Amino acid sequence: MSDSPLSPEGGDAMSRPRGPDRRWLALGAVLLATFMDLVDVTIMNVALPRIQRDLGAGYAAGQWTVSAYVLAYALLLITGGRLGDILGRRRVFLAGVAGFTLASLAAAAAVSPGMLIGARVAQGAFAGLMVPQALSVITVRFAPGRERALAFSLYGGLLGVAQVSGPLLGGMLVDHGLTEHGLLGLGWRAIFYVNLPVGLVALAGAARWMDDSRADPPPRLDPAGVPLIGAASLLATFPLIQGRELGRPGWSAALLACAVPVLAVFVRYERRRERLGADPLVPPALFRRRSFTAGLLLALALFAGVSACFITLTWGLQFGLGWSPLRVALVGLAWPAGVACTAQFTHRRGLRRARALVGAGTAVMAAGTAGLVAVTAGAGRGLTAWPLTPWLFACGLGMGLALPILANAVIADVPEQSAGAASGVFNSVTQFAGVLGVAAAGLLFFGAGPTSAATTPGPDAAPRALAFCAAAFLLAAALSPLLPRRLLPDRPDPPEGAAGAPDGRRVTLFDTGQASPGRSR
Template identity: 50%
Template sequence: MTTTTHPPGSGTSPPVAAGRRALLAVGITLLATFMDLLDATIVGVAIPRMQRDLFAGNSAMQWVVAAYVLAFAVLLVIGGRLGDIVGRKKMFLAGVAGFTVASIACALAFTPAMLIGARVLQGASAAIMIPQVLSVIRVELPEAQRGPAYALYGIVTSLATVLGPITGGLLIEADLFGLGWRMIFLINVPTGLLAFAAASVLLRDSRERESQRLDLIGAGLLAAALMLLLYPLVQGHETGWPVAGFVAMACSLPLFAAFARYELAKAARDGSPLVALPLFRRPAFTGGLLLSFLLFSQVSSFFFVFVIHLQTGLGFSPLRTGVTLLWWSAGVIVAGGLAVRLAPRLGRRLLGAGLLLMALGMAGMSLTLHLVGTGITPWVVGPAMILTALGVGAITPVLLDTVIARVPARDAGAASGVINTMMQVGAAAGVAIVGALFFTVLSAQAAGRADALVPRLRAEVAAAEVVPARTQAAAVIALRDCVDERVDTRNSFLPPPACFAAMGRPEAIPPGTAVRVLENLEQEITAARQESFTLALKVAVWYHVLAALLGLALIRLLPR
């Protein structure tokens, strides 16, 4: 094992062309990235089975997802700086080992609390592991080879995002060894062991020789500020956006300001801040961060509402959903390969072309939904998804190279953590904004559809001849509320509370009669749900069009 050291203030000077060992080392870090992102996206399709097997409530299942996201986002910058100080190889191996152990703990969990705790450990381990990936590319590879490496990074992230649902669907339906959803965590074990063994041999241990200490006070301030910002964003769409959430987000602003002031003082005092704030004076770094925010706010939020639309709205299986998303993989792979060749000639114009493709693709998605309505098939949405994915694939490698290429090697880990944190904040903000828009339109449509079915409900209740005339109005109101929630449902695997309430009012309508009335209207309810979800998605994707056009204005901050 060798240790790469540098004179004070200098960065690593990799050879003109990296050797096979360095390329394999980068490949191993990308394998770990794939493992992490696949796990982050695979969980969503397993939530119904987890809830059933663990007898968990809705809030517990929300935390299975939220606990990972929060731990990951809050600790990313700290994990990146630890790589600069302690050694990137050491922190990468610690992250891989922790992630693998946490995956085993997730698979063995038999209570919701155990699963949530294991997900926190997974997120914390990923926060240690992931920042080292971009740092290794920055430190180990010469400038000419970084572009293809960043392109691969973009392809890996997109592939993992898309393959998560289809992999989860396959594993759950296969029910290997009778383990069901637990296999989605156990598949990380062989991958983690391979990554750990290979990285132990191939990865050089690089760090900075300058005397630096971990900025614990700065880390605490940043963690608190990020928690106040991200927790309401992650939980907002599930909790109905309470006022307390907006107060918490507002309180994060003075904490971010206090963090900035402390970091400036820390840099002047001993030169060991958690984040080198002068990085933000670089237009390329700041502009790239803002573009990263916009890009990931679009990608994450689109998959969030699109998967809900397909599975809950249209009744797609997890496997069919994953097949539909394969168009995205194809577009990203093609564009990523072309971007590496075109970037030296086109420069930031390639970013502009990518953003235009994304805007056109999402506008095309809205037009497709308008034309075909609920008749969505994988083939119908293919053109719009490929166009959008081509834009994402063209942007990602150029953007990452632009943001981190001119960062001093001594700050590579911290800069990588900042970039990944901005991506997570963008993803959370995008899900919050687009989710709020999607569910607002959906709720409005559901209420209108339920009101439109009231005459039919009234006729069905009267025809039942077992409901007294004096209670028929109350029965119709109870059934109307049940229809409203069935159209507006966000969890198709749970009966809506209003339907429980309707069945639990025998003085208004006998439970058996209520069931028969709803069964008679099943086709109308299903059609109303499909049409409402489709309209909600058609409106929501316009956020992506506007965000892509806004990104065009930010390109001027980047070097040509």
């Protein structure tokens, strides 16, 4: 079995010399690459005005530098996760990091809008191969219980930090308030050049420490499932991304409606493959696990609210009030400060209070965004930084309670042979949530018509969009009772028939009963 410590890549775990655990070093490399990808999504919002000006790009071309990445990413996430199960997670991850790094170099060197958009498509495609391997590595390589909880907490904290650090990093790199051409003197190109050293470090770390685990036996790629899920993803995301920019033409609504029957065909096809004993791209059995299905719905609401909140603040403060990117980014630091205050508590208590912490965290985030609605509505164009700070901090406190444990609650019940597929689905949902959140924020902030550089939002634009964020967080809080109450029982007694388990591992509520020889005991 390739997940075994006796695998050729890993050698005998018992005979390795003592030193840093390879699994944690490999996880560090995987998380570094994932952070690079997540920041690359949010950082574009700050740099976009400078890119449009320097390349002579129109508003539509500027939007496509963001949209092209998201579309390519969404199309390949599920397939990328399954390829890791089939070909080996290390191999697919290395290919994704190498391609992403080279695409970043091409984006940094772009001399025309078309060249930049093409590079962004390549970035998104390779990110679709790279990112799903992170959750797969955690699920396969770390034992259920506190060890896996720590790995998931690191991943969840990374999601929160990346969501809020992208605008800050973008402001530091491109804002002319620091130097004439930004912090590194490269202008907007620095947001892509910075990926080169990060990508090389992640590539070297993964090549050195990551074992090439895969499902045993490895499934076969689903040849019809790939284009079906790709078509459903495209039909769902393209109208949301471009519909408002084109004035909501009738065909955009038609495309969005067509996503539903295509998805239904995909589901029916996957169930048929499962009945015939073939390997489905997305095993339908995953959705018969309440923790997985409920967690996906909760993640959809949570990440839609987060993405809508940050894009609304960027639009409202930069375009509406004329704040500089750096000033917006510095105000936004209150959010990660809040995350830092509660994330460690979640790591310590999350195994036994998963449902309560996610519910409390999302409720606090709803309260924080409700405060932002009141502040932005009351101050209007006289808004300053200080009234925003406590509410942004409160949102961060809530995220620190909910996010570090969420991925663990969603993925914990997934069998190892489906880890890649589950990871791809989870990442696809969070990515689609980002698209949905930005689309909803754009509709509420700018209205239904197309947006131009001359568009001036009204004073009630930001409160309207932020009210959507509060509603999304409330929905997430309402869904939290469907999550598992805890991820580790107070007294982990083995289930009936498992008392004589030779490995002596602790049994969790979500143990599948399949011992992985590659896991730490």
